[in-house]
Amino acid sequence: MEDLVAARLQMALSLGFHIIFSCIGMTMPVLMAFSEWRWLRTGKQVYLDVTKAWSKGVAIFFAVGAVSGTVLSFELGLLWPEFMKHAGAIIGMPFSWEGTAFFVEAIALGVFLYGWNRLNKWVHWISGVVVGISGVLSGIFVVAANAWMNSPSGFDWVDGKAVNIDPVKAMFNDAWLSQSIHMTLAAFVATSFAVAGVHAFLLLKNRTNTFHHEAVRSALIFGAVAAILQPISGDFSAKFVAKNQPGKLAAMEALYKTSKPAGLVIGGIPNDKEQKVDYAIHIPKLLSYLAHGDFTAEVTGLDKIPKDEQPPVLVPHIAFQLMVACGTVLALAGMLYIIFSYKWQYILFKRWWLTFIAFTTPLGFIAVEAGWTVTEVGRQPWIIFGVMRTKDAVSSMPGLQYSFFLITGVYILLTFILIRLMRRQIKTVPELYESAKS
Amino acid sequence: MLALIILILGTSFVLYTLLGGADFGAGIIEIFAGKREEKTITRAIAPVWEANHVWLILAVVILFTGFPLVYSSLSLVLHIPLMLVLIGIIFRGSAFTFRHYDVSYGRSHRYYTFLFKASSFITPMFLGITLGAMILGRITFNQSVGFYEMFVSPWLNVFCFIMGVFSTSLFAYIAAVFLIPEAHEDKEKNKYTRLARNTMASTITSGILVFIAAQWEGHNLVSDFLKSPISIISLAVVALLVPVILHFIHTKKAVYLRASIGLQVTAIVTGWFAIQYPVVINVKDGHHLTFFNTHAPDATLKQLLIALMVGLVLVIPAFIFLFRVFKVKE
Numbered sequence: 001m002e003d004l005v006a007a008r009l010q011m012a013l014s015l016g017f018h019i020i021f022s023c024i025g026m027t028m029p030v031l032m033a034f035s036e037w038r039w040l041r042t043g044k045q046v047y048l049d050v051t052k053a054w055s056k057g058v059a060i061f062f063a064v065g066a067v068s069g070t071v072l073s074f075e076l077g078l079l080w081p082e083f084m085k086h087a088g089a090i091i092g093m094p095f096s097w098e099g100t101a102f103f104v105e106a107i108a109l110g111v112f113l114y115g116w117n118r119l120n121k122w123v124h125w126i127s128g129v130v131v132g133i134s135g136v137l138s139g140i141f142v143v144a145a146n147a148w149m150n151s152p153s154g155f156d157w158v159d160g161k162a163v164n165i166d167p168v169k170a171m172f173n174d175a176w177l178s179q180s181i182h183m184t185l186a187a188f189v190a191t192s193f194a195v196a197g198v199h200a201f202l203l204l205k206n207r208t209n210t211f212h213h214e215a216v217r218s219a220l221i222f223g224a225v226a227a228i229l230q231p232i233s234g235d236f237s238a239k240f241v242a243k244n245q246p247g248k249l250a251a252m253e254a255l256y257k258t259s260k261p262a263g264l265v266i267g268g269i270p271n272d273k274e275q276k277v278d279y280a281i282h283i284p285k286l287l288s289y290l291a292h293g294d295f296t297a298e299v300t301g302l303d304k305i306p307k308d309e310q311p312p313v314l315v316p317h318i319a320f321q322l323m324v325a326c327g328t329v330l331a332l333a334g335m336l337y338i339i340f341s342y343k344w345q346y347i348l349f350k351r352w353w354l355t356f357i358a359f360t361t362p363l364g365f366i367a368v369e370a371g372w373t374v375t376e377v378g379r380q381p382w383i384i385f386g387v388m389r390t391k392d393a394v395s396s397m398p399g400l401q402y403s404f405f406l407i408t409g410v411y412i413l414l415t416f417i418l419i420r421l422m423r424r425q426i427k428t429v430p431e432l433y434e435s436a437k438s
Numbered sequence: 439m440l441a442l443i444i445l446i447l448g449t450s451f452v453l454y455t456l457l458g459g460a461d462f463g464a465g466i467i468e469i470f471a472g473k474r475e476e477k478t479i480t481r482a483i484a485p486v487w488e489a490n491h492v493w494l495i496l497a498v499v500i501l502f503t504g505f506p507l508v509y510s511s512l513s514l515v516l517h518i519p520l521m522l523v524l525i526g527i528i529f530r531g532s533a534f535t536f537r538h539y540d541v542s543y544g545r546s547h548r549y550y551t552f553l554f555k556a557s558s559f560i561t562p563m564f565l566g567i568t569l570g571a572m573i574l575g576r577i578t579f580n581q582s583v584g585f586y587e588m589f590v591s592p593w594l595n596v597f598c599f600i601m602g603v604f605s606t607s608l609f610a611y612i613a614a615v616f617l618i619p620e621a622h623e624d625k626e627k628n629k630y631t632r633l634a635r636n637t638m639a640s641t642i643t644s645g646i647l648v649f650i651a652a653q654w655e656g657h658n659l660v661s662d663f664l665k666s667p668i669s670i671i672s673l674a675v676v677a678l679l680v681p682v683i684l685h686f687i688h689t690k691k692a693v694y695l696r697a698s699i700g701l702q703v704t705a706i707v708t709g710w711f712a713i714q715y716p717v718v719i720n721v722k723d724g725h726h727l728t729f730f731n732t733h734a735p736d737a738t739l740k741q742l743l744i745a746l747m748v749g750l751v752l753v754i755p756a757f758i759f760l761f762r763v764f765k766v767k768e
Contacts, residue, residue, distance in 0.1 A: 056539055059535065059538075059539060060535055060539050062488070063532060063534070064531070064532050064535070066488050066491065066531060067527055067530075067531035068528070069495075070491070070494070070527055070528075071524050071527070071528060073495060073502075074498065074520060074524055076502070076513075077502065077509050077512070077513030078517050078521065081510035081511070081513050081514040082510070084502055084506060084509060084510045084513070085507060086506070087506075088503055088506030088509060088734065089503065089506050089734030089735060089738040092499070092502060092503020092504070092506070092734065092738060092742060093503070093738070093741045093745065095502070095503060096499050096500075096742050096745035097745050097749075099492070099495055099496050099499040099745075100745060100748065100749030100752065100753065102495065103492045103495075103752075103756075104756055106492050107489045107753070107757055107759075107760045108756065110486060110489055110760055110764070111485075111759070111760055111763060113485070114485035114764065115485075115763055115764075118764075119763065165735050165737050165738055166737060167737060167741040168741065395513075395514055395517065396514065397514065397517050397589055399585075403517070406521065406525065410525060410529075414528070417532075417546075420546075421540055424540065425539070
């Protein structure tokens with residue numbers, strides 16, 4: 001295996017693994033704090049039970065998230081030393097803020113998880129709120145660093161060196177806001193629907209169980225709102241990409257030829273040889289509107305991008321379709337949930353509705369993984385867009401594939417253990433909590 | 439500004455050695471312990487290990503933001519030992535948590551325990567090896583020397599191995615000392631007391647061996663040491679604290695024990711820092727990487743310092759609160 005390929009696969013695997021835990025780490029503290037707050041306000045045992053049951057899962061996921069995040073902080077150098085040599089001084093700032101936020105998060109989580117009997121109830125609740133806030137912030141900081149790779153700013157590139165470095169400008173690069181909003185919402189959609197889905201699945205066995213009902217409700221409040229907002233943020237992101245990285249947009253849409261107006265391609269398999277998309281649905285003029293807000297606008301195709309700067313088309317296109325498809329289903333589910341809970345509450349207890357929510361369990365995470373595939377593969381061949389190529393950043397150590405195999409083995413093992421562990425955790429819930437019994 | 443950042447980097451390194459070291463050391467201590475000790479160890483480290491671990495992340499972030507050349511050079515040539523450190527970190531954290539939260543006490547519990555112990559041993563071993571490679575000066579960035587010379591021989595040698603043994607004993611020693619006040623029963627306390635004395639002896643022995651091994655590998659560590667007054671003072675402090683700690687181990691006074699071992703670890707790390715300051719990585723061809731020839735531009739250092747200052751203002755009180763809740767209120 002070529003070293004560059006091995007390094008890219010290892011990075012993709014490590015990010016793809018870690019991102020699941022980061023999403024959970026960003027969202028679950030907020031859900032737990034919300035549930036605990038309901039308990040503090042109403043005194044109903046079921047809210048406390050839900051909070052406690054969730055907190056055990058969170059402890060497990062948070063630990064794996066902390067160590068897999070450490071892996072990434074090392075891998076940036078282990079795999080891409082040339083990148084970090086130049087980029088460290090430029091994007092170190094969001095990372096140092098992320099370090100701070102993560103520090104606060106880890107401390108507050110320790111207090112939250114183990115301080116139940118040692119602290120005043122409200123102090124305990126505040127520690128949960130602190131975990132939530134710092135979790136979301138640390139996510140935003142990391143995404144800001146990634147946004148810089150898509151939209152590098154805050155330095156001048158002279159003779160292969162970065163000069164006139166302005167870390168503040170680099171952190172608040174043009175892409176940071178759209179990417180941060182999109183990722184934060186994605187974390188809430190994915191985690192909330194996954195949590196709701198698991199509880200809905202358990203409800204299917206016993207549809208009167210209040211524990212699982214309250215769990216679904218707490219999770220879906222956040223999931224529904226985030227899922228409805230997400231397409232708006234997606235549109236904002238797409239317009240930005242159209243302007244900033246036309247090559248990436250062309251790859252996402254498999255737009256081989258610059259068109260005015262450009263139609264939207266839905267689904268299909270890009271055919272690089274014939275420069276067209278097989279088996280796709282074409283909607284005329286829609287891409288022009290989505291990308292530039294004007295049905296007659298010109299959309300840049302791959303033909304306008306120099307051959308050696310073009311991203312691959314197949315992977316970003318399919319990943320993008322997958323993300324949009326999952327997002328659409330979830331946005332729809334979110335809208336239905338809000339309508340039902342206002343007008344027809346009895347539907348929320350129906351078998352078909354619970355089956356549908358159970359079916360949405362993995363969708364948000366599939367969308368997250370697909371979305372990252374779009375943004376990372378769509379940036380290729382660049383590691384710093386327009387400045388440094390990925391192949392020039394990779395470590396010169398031969399045999400990188402062995403690192404990749406090792407990490408792959410470790411993560412497969414961890415995934416296997418985690419699945420077993422969570423299944424066992426879920427099984428014990430009725431034994432531990434009174435409200436989950438019936 | 440640079441001095442302050444170096445100071446914070448050093449401090450986070452000391453705190454990681456002390457607190458993170460104690461958590462890894464606890465896993466090593468568990469190798470010599472039974473069911474009862476396992477419970478105490480779990481209770482002692484569960485609420486704090488993640489926060490303790492962040493001192494390492496902080497050090498890494500300071501390194502790649504403030505001294506990007508040090509970070510990228512280290513990760514290039516020491517890829518293999520660093521990868522093994524990472525594998526250790528992954529398994530220690532996850533196996534510990536899995537064991538703590540898994541409801542079953544069956545076979546999986548034994549597997550988790552095995553992984554926890556093994557990774558608690560591997561991580562300090564390879565951390566020590568990595569540090570050894572930074573000291574020894576076999577590191578080269580000349581690709582033409584070949585794979586073995588560039589990526590293996592800088593760390594695969596007697597000196598680095600002894601450094602690994604030294605770090606491992608040191609971590610186990612810190613853990614044994616910290617565990618004495620954590621135990622509830624006298625019998626268990628006595629076990630940690632015995633382990634603390636033994637690991638102290640092995641730390642001192644391997645510490646002496648580090649100097650001998652350096653001479654053996656042709657690196658004159660003794661003369662470097664004698665040239666640095668701070669290192670000599672540090673060693674004196676370390677030595678003077680030996681009988682003091684032995685006394686506190688005997689009386690089992692928690693506060694004094696923690697304070698004196700904290701001081702001792704600080705002195706050990708300071709001594710090492712001072713021997714080679716301002717060099718961070720000794721390089722074969724003599725073009726050593728120092729804090730001064732690798733640091734980021736001032737604009738970056740300023741922002742880094744602001745982030746660190748704000749961070750410390752938030753983190754230090756939170757950290758004290760965490761330790762008050764879980765370590766003082768016993």
